[in-house]
Amino acid sequence: MKQRGTAIRWIGLAFILSWMVWVAIALLQPTNAQGYTYRSIHSPDGIGKFYMGREIAKVMGHQEALWLERPERLTREQPQEAIAALQLSPTDVIADVGAGTGYFSFRMAAQVPQGQVLAVDIQPEMIDILNFLIADQQVTNVQPILGSETDPHLPPESIDLALMVDAYHEFAYPQEIMTHIVDALKPGGRVALLEYRQENPLIPIKGLHKMSQRQVRREMAAVGLEWLETLDMLPQQHVILFQKPPLAGQG
Numbered sequence: 001m002k003q004r005g006t007a008i009r010w011i012g013l014a015f016i017l018s019w020m021v022w023v024a025i026a027l028l029q030p031t032n033a034q035g036y037t038y039r040s041i042h043s044p045d046g047i048g049k050f051y052m053g054r055e056i057a058k059v060m061g062h063q064e065a066l067w068l069e070r071p072e073r074l075t076r077e078q079p080q081e082a083i084a085a086l087q088l089s090p091t092d093v094i095a096d097v098g099a100g101t102g103y104f105s106f107r108m109a110a111q112v113p114q115g116q117v118l119a120v121d122i123q124p125e126m127i128d129i130l131n132f133l134i135a136d137q138q139v140t141n142v143q144p145i146l147g148s149e150t151d152p153h154l155p156p157e158s159i160d161l162a163l164m165v166d167a168y169h170e171f172a173y174p175q176e177i178m179t180h181i182v183d184a185l186k187p188g189g190r191v192a193l194l195e196y197r198q199e200n201p202l203i204p205i206k207g208l209h210k211m212s213q214r215q216v217r218r219e220m221a222a223v224g225l226e227w228l229e230t231l232d233m234l235p236q237q238h239v240i241l242f243q244k245p246p247l248a249g250q251g
């Protein structure tokens with residue numbers, strides 16, 4: 001009986017020690033000024049880099065470009081309904097950041113005939129596809145921009161809206177990109193994120209490719225954006241809207 005009690009005490013001690021080691025390792029993760037941490041043990045779908053507790057997903061390669069044009073997106077993502085919810089004005093200048101093949105860029109361009117869509121992507125191959133489609137469809141108000149991982153290369157105070165569809169979760173430097181986007185917005189300009197709803201485990205999308213409303217709001221607040229509203233009328237995605245604070249006396 002005495003031996004059994006001693007064994008239980010040793011097991012308890014070993015458990016507490018291993019827990020303390022685990023906590024120490026977690027606390028000693030290298031964290032840089034932007035609050036990024038790095039872990040060598042992580043999801044196979046992620047890059048091992050964490051921002052505000054979220055692991056950043058791997059970038060979807062240009063080899064998968066055709067997947068972005070799959071017909072079932074029309075029913076699953078309802079792009080026209082999503083764009084209608086953005087209440088665009090015909091003169092709006094919009095940045096579609098992480099535009100891919102321009103699935104949303106071209107649809108929005110038709111809604112802003114006197115405005116422009118700046119279609120930003122970091123993959124030159126996506127820019128080639130955008131340029132091909134612009135020429136093929138004779139579209140005059142979509143402007144492709146090759147961004148970098150840290151900078152979307154948008155002119156300051158030039159855009160009314162920045163849209164990110166299924167893209168933000170794979171930005172390797174989310175804080176730097178969002179800081180540039182805030183600089184590029186006109187005062188009172190808006191940011192819209194479309195992300196698969198993490199809160200619903202039944203949505204058949206990899207975990208790192210979904211985002212919760214709570215996480216998105218925390219990350220946007222970190223760059224000074226004000227939450228406007230969250231629209232959940234799409235079958236599987238949040239539409240989360242933010243605003244750059246207007247100038248004093250404006251709107």
Ligand SMILES: C[S@@+](CC[C@H](N)C(=O)[O-])C[C@H]1O[C@@H](n2cnc3c(N)ncnc32)[C@H](O)[C@@H]1O
Binds near residue numbers: 100149164166
């Ligand atoms: C899953 S695709 C979505 C494309 C498009 N928004 C759509 O809904 O069809 C994500 C895109 O974001 C781009 N991307 C990843 N990181 C980026 C960054 N830091 N800046 C701009 N684009 C980025 C990728 O190259 C990829 O084309």
